[in-house]
Amino acid sequence: MGIIISKNDEFTTFLKNKLKERYEQRRRLDNKVHVSDIIPSSCIRKQYYARKLPELDVISNETVQHFVRGEASELVITNLADLGVSQAELEMDGLTGRPDIMNSDVIVELKDTMNTQRLNVTDDKFKSYLRQLLYYLVITGIEKGIISIKYNIKELKWIKSDPHGDYFFRPFNSKSPEIESWEIFLPANDITREILKNEMIRRKNLFVKALENEDVTILPRLSEKIRSRKCPWCKFYEVCMDSKNYETEEAKEMANEIDILDIPSVIDLKINDTTNTTT
Ligand code: SF4
Secondary structure, X not given: OOOOOOOOHHHHHHHHHHHHHHHHHXXXXXXXXXXXXXXXXXXXXXXXXHHHOHHHOOOOHHHHHHHHHHHHHHHHHHHHHOOOEEOOOEEEOOEEEOOOEEOOOEEEEEEEEOOOOOOOOOOHHHHHHHHHHHHHHHHHOOOEEEEEEEEXXXXXXXXXXXXXXXXXXOOOOOOOOEEEEEEEEOOOOOHHHHHHHHHHHHHHHHHHHHHHHOOHHHOOOOOHHHHHHHHHHOOOHHHHHOHHHOOOHHHHHHHOOOOHHXXXXXXXXXXXXXXXXXX
């Protein structure tokens, strides 16, 4: 008898179930608020529904892949960098956070993405990475941070979308999968610290109030300018847009407030040939 090769779907399913179990263990169902719950562009309502209606938060294969990729690269890079404590728990006024790497001089956030384009400070995704790091800098009083983004695929240019799907092309000079790191400096005496601190506490208190009173109406939906792009893909779209889950006037105003990171004088972007530096 020669070599016998056959597909083994049972093993794939076994592995998928184990990974899903692992993902489920990390799901937050209590009222403890983590920094990632209150980042504006991540949608505070989505975090509410993920706790209150976990049965709607179906874990797709893609979610599991994303989770495993993130965990694996975080583990490898944290060990390689050997720069400080990994996942140290921070706490401020009932708000918790776990930076990927931290020592007394710097906080490092490691990000892993399938984005087809390189991110910068004009992208919502980059801004959510930046805000999470800034929140950690505010909580700890540390001035320097690094965002290190691992891109998993070659750069692609989007051409168009139609009912059959999205069309991209890969230029010859497109960037390869790589890691790109950004340095962020937030001076200890900068007024932005106070503004961000107020923003964090305000959003945290609102989130706790909504969870305790089971009242989603006080939580803002995503801002109007990104809603049409993001909401239709949200697992909680139907329930969130149901008229009984309206937004209070205060929540509506909050959703459309000007983001401090969009105020031109707040960020000074410096780019040189080899590194990208934001101060
Ligand atoms: S539908 Fe939009 S606003 Fe509502 S929870 Fe989802 S992302 Fe947030």
